[in-house]
Amino acid sequence: MSYNTFGHMLRVTTFGESHGPAIGCVVDGCPPGIRLTPQDIQFYLDRRRPGQSRFTTQRREPDEVKILSGVFEDDRTEGPLTTGAPICLLIDNVDQRSKDYSDIRDKFRPGHADFTYVAKYGFRDYRGGGRSSARETAARVAAGAVARKIISDVVIRGALVQMGPHRINRENWDWDQVDANPFFTPDKDAVPLFESFLDGIRKNGSSCGAVIEVVASGVPAELGAPIYGKLDQELAAAMMGINAVKGVEIGAGFAAAALSGEENGDEIRMADGKVKFLSNNAGGILGGISSGQDIIVRFAVKPTSSILIPRRTITAQGEDTDISTKGRHDPCVGIRAVPVGEAMMACVLGDHYLRHRGQMG
């Protein structure tokens, strides 16, 4: 019953609302003896942090993480080490700007969870989206930083490959570009286009979606499990569970449906004594188990639902009305989904790494 927990051997439980005192997570099952400092985690939180360019929300959150438990340091250890006990990571909410909520408290914002939360729970914490705020993803990023430590040989990188209708040119793909622009995009040539496109979106009070690709390199051919513990299945859940994600695909993904069997199945050859696949339509996963190739996941993020353009909706009392959502919102929430997607990949792989070791030794 994992309402707020995911993972099996590496379990992440998150808590906290947008405008409560803090958000955070408990990471359980981490092996002992791993060096873990707040800085290790902060690095990834900073990548996700809002307010770093004009293209993300202007909410100012330092997102400073505290490690409350699960690490130990004395004069014999070199720095703090995980102990095998649960690691609680806490991030205080700082910039809960006081605000007049009278509008959104009684109106259901289209595209948001307002209506369904009330339908399910009877009422909702409407301050900044409450539990459904994208702020919860900071806890995922923190957990992902721990997971990366467990699978330190694996390199996990994410990139924005489509903004609104504009796809990058994959031939320009350069991982080094990803952290050199405010969009986490690997195509340098796309940057000016994205800038002007997004500036236009912002000026119109509108928003746009995005497609994110996350790649894990260096995963050995063995992680995952058949049937209901499939690596792709759990990656699909992990990514689809990120706020605003509406689609997930592995490798060739939806395009595979249009391929013939001989186009799709990745042929194999030996090369220098090693197994070499001649293509990677499988996205690095066969039968739910990693093949040793890059694991490639893409997910689609819908446009931010909070927009200035007035929309038709109803009140909690069942009256027709309009709503225009003011406030500090990401015009393209997909941008900051890049580090979140990386973190989810790390958590899923870290979990499967431990699970594999358990069953197989």
Place this chain on the structure above:
Amino acid sequence: MSYNTFGHMLRVTTFGESHGPAIGCVVDGCPPGIRLTPQDIQFYLDRRRPGQSRFTTQRREPDEVKILSGVFEDDRTEGPLTTGAPICLLIDNVDQRSKDYSDIRDKFRPGHADFTYVAKYGFRDYRGGGRSSARETAARVAAGAVARKIISDVVIRGALVQMGPHRINRENWDWDQVDANPFFTPDKDAVPLFESFLDGIRKNGSSCGAVIEVVASGVPAELGAPIYGKLDQELAAAMMGINAVKGVEIGAGFAAAALSGEENGDEIRMADGKVKFLSNNAGGILGGISSGQDIIVRFAVKPTSSILIPRRTITAQGEDTDISTKGRHDPCVGIRAVPVGEAMMACVLGDHYLRHRGQMG
């Protein structure tokens, strides 16, 4: 650690290999007092059963289900009733045609799990694909039939909406057509095209992929949970966990990335005292919780990997070789994925129905 189990309150555990004595499942958590006969289950198994047209594998399996436990009948009950105890459903394997496996036992078929099973487990049951055979999905369909009984007000229907590169015309959508053609397609006009396309594929010894859409109608606005129990997340896992599936999307799915915020967010109005959404880009799920609209999931099935066209591969001993996979295979395994997708939808909704009732009363 759900290697072979899925669900939380309604838990399905499957077992069995393609060429062992039987396959089956245990459905745990079913409420008591539900009328359940083998015929209730057989109806759905028959829809998935191979050998019903020239477009599916010619393996002849009656797929006759036995209920081994969890139901009770005496002269006071009207037929067999579930008791609340685990329901074991068993399907004997009948047509395990004796065969020379010398070819595939030592060669890794491209696109199959042969390589990864050996990489992980050290060896594999190569007879008919062993555990990774699509035959395992019969157990899912059987479980889905039980799940449908739990949520009997919900109508779950699946349809093939793309075969290879050919998409149906959605304006022709007619649910009544789905069971009137061998492709489970709702577009009558697409049938001749699909027939000739698939005949060509078969003649070439090739295969093709497909896209399947599953729709659940009548789901109240309340199922699901935020964050890691999101209904869309669990549907994504359920569908991505079906053999050969490479992509999953909800509602507008990947297309949502190209929409603007005002195009995407489904506006709301009151109509006859009820909440009415003016579109359904969300696919019936907001914030992980059902909105009362139709729940719409699509998934992409890759082309069958077993094809006659010779492919480059290696042997288990690490030598380059070629393989041409003979035998009885579906040229488009996506066709028979339709009832499987329906069953997974039923299991996820049945599970969430019980979970919701637990938390909310």
Place this chain on the structure above:
Amino acid sequence: MSYNTFGHMLRVTTFGESHGPAIGCVVDGCPPGIRLTPQDIQFYLDRRRPGQSRFTTQRREPDEVKILSGVFEDDRTEGPLTTGAPICLLIDNVDQRSKDYSDIRDKFRPGHADFTYVAKYGFRDYRGGGRSSARETAARVAAGAVARKIISDVVIRGALVQMGPHRINRENWDWDQVDANPFFTPDKDAVPLFESFLDGIRKNGSSCGAVIEVVASGVPAELGAPIYGKLDQELAAAMMGINAVKGVEIGAGFAAAALSGEENGDEIRMADGKVKFLSNNAGGILGGISSGQDIIVRFAVKPTSSILIPRRTITAQGEDTDISTKGRHDPCVGIRAVPVGEAMMACVLGDHYLRHRGQMG
């Protein structure tokens, strides 16, 4: 939600009723490459099998196990090997003697689950106790046989140490005696007493309880986990979950409450370069983790509730009545609990073995 499943990495799901067609279990998570034959399992089932002496029920069940899945054999393996896939074990019910159930179907037998099943589920499968029959424990014994294979260095032995009010003399303890008498007792001198005591019980149409001790030797100092994965906690659950068990203790158990701190805490010394505890009040578990000493668990089994002596009860319709339970019942159901307790110990240790390996490598 483990109604009918236990374990985490080694998961056992059982199904079946006393008078249905079969009972069985699915063992999931077993490592691959372990030699497993039906005979390996049958050995333990035969120890639990009823009808082997006049001191157990005369129901004649061969309890013959079939392995339906999860093993593979060809001309390269030496016998059948586990594959890592779920292992379904099936045991047909053979001796469901046709019987007039008119008495027990409408009366709640004192000490039985009749009343609570109806209170919870609204009705019940009253044939032979249905799901609550001790017959379910055969499935546990079968699963335990698989678990023993995983931790093949560990020796697990159970013994009856008290029958009714009569305790054995622990100074007579001889493991070799356990299988040499119909009571699984290690005290040869207690056998005549137990015989005459139990014959008297049977003649009176009464029944008696027992205390069982299960010992695991050869467990390395590392299995288990602190807090909610404590080895003793999961052993307590495993043993308390056996039908008719009313108490569980580890090591000194309840007697520890009366000891002083200096009597209770097991002192430690080095001996031949190894850690040596000078006593074992802890029962081999400290802080939830095995210490390398023998793991010692005792559990109390209440007297069989089905007795000939008439008892006051009520009907399902809420009328006072009496009941005298005829049929084939164990006068001391604790006897056959010995192999069941061993099996539960094996399953818990096997699970923790895999879990430890997962977290620690």
Place this chain on the structure above:
Amino acid sequence: MSYNTFGHMLRVTTFGESHGPAIGCVVDGCPPGIRLTPQDIQFYLDRRRPGQSRFTTQRREPDEVKILSGVFEDDRTEGPLTTGAPICLLIDNVDQRSKDYSDIRDKFRPGHADFTYVAKYGFRDYRGGGRSSARETAARVAAGAVARKIISDVVIRGALVQMGPHRINRENWDWDQVDANPFFTPDKDAVPLFESFLDGIRKNGSSCGAVIEVVASGVPAELGAPIYGKLDQELAAAMMGINAVKGVEIGAGFAAAALSGEENGDEIRMADGKVKFLSNNAGGILGGISSGQDIIVRFAVKPTSSILIPRRTITAQGEDTDISTKGRHDPCVGIRAVPVGEAMMACVLGDHYLRHRGQMG
């Protein structure tokens, strides 16, 4: 994989070490709309809080709880209400007296988890016992306070019924006495004996054990589940998982082994149109399901392992040595186990309440 989580629909995850910045828990699955203030929780924490008499440790911890998430209040709610989101409860560690740990860091205290933590994890957080400190139980008590709110019709009370070798006279049982003495004992006449006994123990630098009884009244006949979700099984796990507990029994418990069938099985009669059991050897649970009678659990707590009396042990480097554990310790840790046992009972019942509602409606 519940290393630090327990429960199924009501899930409690705890974190924190004795001498870290804080301890706490996340309670997930709580229904929405329940009024929950810090004071509701503080009441129970204060009962468990150390330093309230000379008979418990003199560590001064205010144990002040903060609710970090999962509740919401505005001018329309009457006080803070649970929202259905995870509730994080945080308790700062205040009195981590700086101390010379040179002695215990390298010596394994007999009866403690020092040796096994190092055997498993390679090293340990030795400050105040780290994760294995009884301080962790404060988080359980906090969670239990939430659980009580869910099953507000159930009255859960605990009592100390044996201290060292001294049992109370059950005929003196008076629940009102429990909070009127420093031992949580219901037998007023036992208080002077316990006082002088425990004063003697303290003067000798020794410690003693205890037996605690927890009773839940008002539980309807329906909670629990057969086989592996048995209420008694989960209570056994919950109680055995409390630090220092070595035995658990339900109802007549171990004494049931010495009873005859006719003495043990609780007879039933109708009384005023209601079902009335004529005794309660079952402890309120039949077949794993509550019968409507009081649920009665007893557990044995071993003597505190930290004692002044020198004990033989070894160092982490494998040398024989002696240790005398100074510091602030409870001479009878069983006393403060009373509110902890109550909390565990509340959590298990709360969980089963939700689970029952899920399956049964």
